[in-house]
Amino acid sequence: MKKTIFLYFCTVQIAFSQPNNALKLWYNQPAGKKWENALPIGNGFLGSMIYGNVESEEIQLNETTVWSGGPNRNDNPLALAALPEIRKLIFEGKHKEAENLANQTIISKKSQGQMFQPVGSLNLNFANHKNYSDYYRELDIENATSKTSYEVNGVKYIRETFASFADRVIVMQISASKKQSLSFEAYYTSPQKKCSFSANGKTLVITGTTSDHEGVEGQVKFEGITTIKLNGGTISQTDSSLIVSKATSVTIFISIASNFVNYHDLSGDQHLRAVEFLKKASSKPFEKLKIAHIAAYQKYFNRVKLDLGTNEAANLPTDIRLQNFRNTYDPQMVTLYYQYGRYLLISSSQPGGQPANLQGIWNNRLSPPWDSKYTININAEMNYWPAEKTNLSELHEPFLNMIKDLSVTGQQTARDMYGAHGWMAHHNTDIWRATGAIDGAFWGMWTAGGGWLSQHIWEHYLYTGDKNFLTTAYPVLKGAATFYLDFLVEHPKYKWMVVNPGNSPENAPAAHEGSSIVAGATMDNQIVFDVFSSAIRAAEILGKEDKFTDSLKQMRERLAPMQIGMARRPGRSGRSSPTYFSFIWTISLQSNFGL
Numbered sequence: 001m002k003k004t005i006f007l008y009f010c011t012v013q014i015a016f017s018q019p020n021n022a023l024k025l026w027y028n029q030p031a032g033k034k035w036e037n038a039l040p041i042g043n044g045f046l047g048s049m050i051y052g053n054v055e056s057e058e059i060q061l062n063e064t065t066v067w068s069g070g071p072n073r074n075d076n077p078l079a080l081a082a083l084p085e086i087r088k089l090i091f092e093g094k095h096k097e098a099e100n101l102a103n104q105t106i107i108s109k110k111s112q113g114q115m116f117q118p119v120g121s122l123n124l125n126f127a128n129h130k131n132y133s134d135y136y137r138e139l140d141i142e143n144a145t146s147k148t149s150y151e152v153n154g155v156k157y158i159r160e161t162f163a164s165f166a167d168r169v170i171v172m173q174i175s176a177s178k179k180q181s182l183s184f185e186a187y188y189t190s191p192q193k194k195c196s197f198s199a200n201g202k203t204l205v206i207t208g209t210t211s212d213h214e215g216v217e218g219q220v221k222f223e224g225i226t227t228i229k230l231n232g233g234t235i236s237q238t239d240s241s242l243i244v245s246k247a248t249s250v251t252i253f254i255s256i257a258s259n260f261v262n263y264h265d266l267s268g269d270q271h272l273r274a275v276e277f278l279k280k281a282s283s284k285p286f287e288k289l290k291i292a293h294i295a296a297y298q299k300y301f302n303r304v305k306l307d308l309g310t311n312e313a314a315n316l317p318t319d320i321r322l323q324n325f326r327n328t329y330d331p332q333m334v335t336l337y338y339q340y341g342r343y344l345l346i347s348s349s350q351p352g353g354q355p356a357n358l359q360g361i362w363n364n365r366l367s368p369p370w371d372s373k374y375t376i377n378i379n380a381e382m383n384y385w386p387a388e389k390t391n392l393s394e395l396h397e398p399f400l401n402m403i404k405d406l407s408v409t410g411q412q413t414a415r416d417m418y419g420a421h422g423w424m425a426h427h428n429t430d431i432w433r434a435t436g437a438i439d440g441a442f443w444g445m446w447t448a449g450g451g452w453l454s455q456h457i458w459e460h461y462l463y464t465g466d467k468n469f470l471t472t473a474y475p476v477l478k479g480a481a482t483f484y485l486d487f488l489v490e491h492p493k494y495k496w497m498v499v500n501p502g503n504s505p506e507n508a509p510a511a512h513e514g515s516s517i518v519a520g521a522t523m524d525n526q527i528v529f530d531v532f533s534s535a536i537r538a539a540e541i542l543g544k545e546d547k548f549t550d551s552l553k554q555m556r557e558r559l560a561p562m563q564i565g566m567a568r569r570p571g572r573s574g575r576s577s578p579t580y581f582s583f584i585w586t587i588s589l590q591s592n593f594g595l
Contacts, residue, residue, distance in 0.1 A: 158175050
């Protein structure tokens with residue numbers, strides 16, 4: 001009961017006082033070479049991991065549309081002909097045989113999904129800064145700023161960085177407490193194979209094209225431009241670096257853009273876009289940029305205040321607090337954890353951008369774990385469960401727009417693979433809105449991706465009461481329900497209408513010979529019930545009740561009654577565990593809290 005009460009009060013707007021500096025992650029050592037120890041900043045379009053290293057600082061960079069490949073489909077044309085046999089095998093209890101046949105005929109023989117990829121890193125080398133003292137770095141999640149400070153030879157150096165929500169660039173100011181004491185070299189590096197670097201005057205440029213992957217040519221072109229504004233000192237260049245000498249302070253601007261317009265259009269001009277963002281931002285002073293950035297960020301963040309109390313435990317560095325948490329009473333750590341989750345969603349999902357992916361908007365690998373895609377049998381949904389509940393409704397928009405895209409691309413998958421009207425998706429998608437089945441039937445033979453995603457459409461309406469939104473989104477709900485009207489089949493024994501082939505995700509009952517493939521899984525049944533109910537209710541609200549909604553009501557009555565069964569989970573690490581899945585609420589929390 002206590003846990004339920006706590007979660008309830010976390011979701012409403014609360015106004016209590018906060019102790020000073022309560023909403024900061026802070027550390028007394030740099031991140032070193034470990035990416036997971038760096039601090040994430042982002043504005044929904046650009047993401048960066050700030051290492052806070054003294055001699056060799058790294059600003060690792062992502063842009064939300066930089067993905068491998070290009071527009072493509074990954075449907076398996078053999079699926080429709082094999083469907084009757086797969087259903088027959090499942091009804092006969094031959095689940096493993098059905099899974100093997102699904103692997104041959106339903107799982108894609110093309111792309112298993114494309115990869116979210118990094119742009120590269122801006123590197124800053126500070127000669128003679130090896131021996132430093134009074135080190136401190138922080139991520140201020142109330143203001144969405146990162147700061148690193150230290151002292152060398154009696155000079156205090158401060159670096160302050162943010163990914164501007166107002167101006168769509170990354171800005172870093174570096175200052176020295178003594179005039180003409182700031183010298184460093186700046187240059188780009190990147191793991192991208194098709195990439196080049198150049199320097200010109202006060203500007204560094206990185207240009208590239210993303211990777212080919214699984215037979216799909218890399219077609220996303222990107223450009224990053226960095227310019228440096230000096231306060232004192234001089235700047236010179238090599239072929240690919242800029243050298244700042246004897247400045248008092250500098251402001252660094254980073255702008256990145258790609259040619260991506262949408263999942264089927266790559267006609268954008270990455271150079272002109274990057275130049276435009278940079279030109280608008282670099283004409284403004286740092287403090288003005290910072291004020292505008294904080295105001296734009298706090299428009300979302302300040303909607304929820306939470307105070308669970310504080311004590312002396314809150315005075316320790318964040319990594320030490322986390323180590324002590326299981327044995328120490330530290331209520332403010334819970335507040336910090338909760339608000340950090342909101343910070344990450346705000347930073348990786350903004351109106352007009354792409355949805356937060358498996359790692360939000362942060363990734364340093366060309367080939368990240370699970371391609372950093374959208375795993376829509378749990379991960380993607382988990383990223384957005386907090387959107388409405390923590391008063392960030394507008395940040396749901398990128399995800400809702402992706403669902404609308406999938407309701408278009410998923411029509412061909414429904415028709416060609418299952419002979420059904422409406423639309424569907426399997427358990428995974430990417431920026432190209434692929435809807436085919438991937439990874440193997442044990443995971444990929446899941447037809448409920450579209451149905452479960454549709455919950456977010458309905459939930460957004462329930463929280464907002466926006467009938468205009470519901471009017472535009474109703475075809476998505478209707479299409480998801482239409483698919484199930486065509487796809488459901490009668491169980492030969494119980495005469496219920498069931499999903500077949502269905503899937504109880506990553507459950508492998510012993511009676512099924514280690515297969516997750518089944519007819520009438522309760523999860524499938526609940527999703528279908530939910531889709532039908534949401535579509536019926538939406539139609540009632542919009543005055544669209546007709547023969548279609550009547551058919552939904554009739555089919556809903558024929559669904560299996562809700563039941564609870566037991567299933568043995570396979571002996572593996574458990575990728576679907578909620579405490580493992582979501583980067584936004586877990587991986588980044590683990591990394592930056594020092595797990």
